[in-house]
Amino acid sequence: MDPVYENSSFILSTVSSGEGRSQYKDKSTKEQESVRKVTSPKWTKVLLIVLGLSLGLALGGLCALWMLYVSVSVQLSAKETNSKIMARELEELTANYTRVREQLSFFEGFTAHTLNCDVSLTAFHGKVYFFSCDKLNWSHSRAFCVSKGADLVTISSQTEQSILVSKIKEAHWIGLNDLETEGHWVWVNNQTLNETGVQFWHLRKSGKSEPDNWKKEDPTGENCASVQNMDNNLNSWLDGSCKQQKKFICEIK
Template identity: 70%
Template sequence: MDSVYYNGFMPPATTSDCSCTQHRAFTAQTLNCTTNFHGKLYFFSSNVLNWSSSRAFCVSKGADLVTITSQTEQDFLASEIEEQHWIGLTDLKTEGHWVWVNNQTLTDTGVQSWYKRASGQSEPDNWRGTDPSGEHCAVVRYFEGHVHWFDVSCKLQKKFICEKKY
């Protein structure tokens, strides 16, 4: 079952400020619960969608794909996943200019975690082997003992992380 996490823990089944349904999944149109993890509520999908459909799902629930704004947040997200998940980072509008779904640039957030290969060819690399149009959407992934971002084809089916801010 898809879950909403508060500071890494599932909340109790009932609370005074939210219904049980809102706690257990992103099933309500909007979520008005509070969270202890830096004012954000997260949803980790168990289903796979392409990047655009993932974002549309998040937006339909009053959220968006996650914007990573600190190393602490990245470490938290990484502790909750075991495979690639879409994040809200893309260069769809301008090749090489990576922007979060909230229109912040990587300079604005001050966080970057692109994978660096020993060979020197690092992410983002806009590889065209899978998709001739290139790689324009980012995933977060735990790889070789660290959390990294990779650019991949937006058409691929991946799990995703939604985020709602308070």
């Protein structure tokens, strides 16, 4: 064989072999890239699904925690409200108990000193009134009321005046005087007649109406007020000498 052809055959063989390998390599690389391209979206989808599930679980957990928080808050709020209601009711019960005890003490204090007559007690708008059987002057009447934790009555409405008038048959001292300044009538709680807004002085058709500060019996004048039943006439306040002996009305709030 001619050497030239032999070499040419070898070269062709070599080239052919190299091209085959090259083609095989190109094919392998393309397949790998194709697999890679197919695999990559799959993993991406898997990751997205896992991420979505994780987010879903996280949101579900947050919702559950929020619902639990709201439920606990509602329960705590309800308990707090119930506690406040119970505390208010307890406070009211305590106040009522205290008031009842004071009224019983008030009653017992007076009954111990008035065994010679029937004790008269009347309640109105948070006040309890005691109508005495004994007669004292104005200052001693007030001192007696104060010694029992009370004071002479203060009248601040027409209804109150009507109730008191209906319970008596003769004059009773009330907690009104002008001892400091003539003509300036003040209650024992330091309220003036203008402040209470009511006054029920006896009015005369002829002669001067009350208060008239008559000085025939007491040169110092008439500086203390009393109330009496004048055929259930509401205008039944009289000024009189504070030295006179009269029954009296005490009140405790």
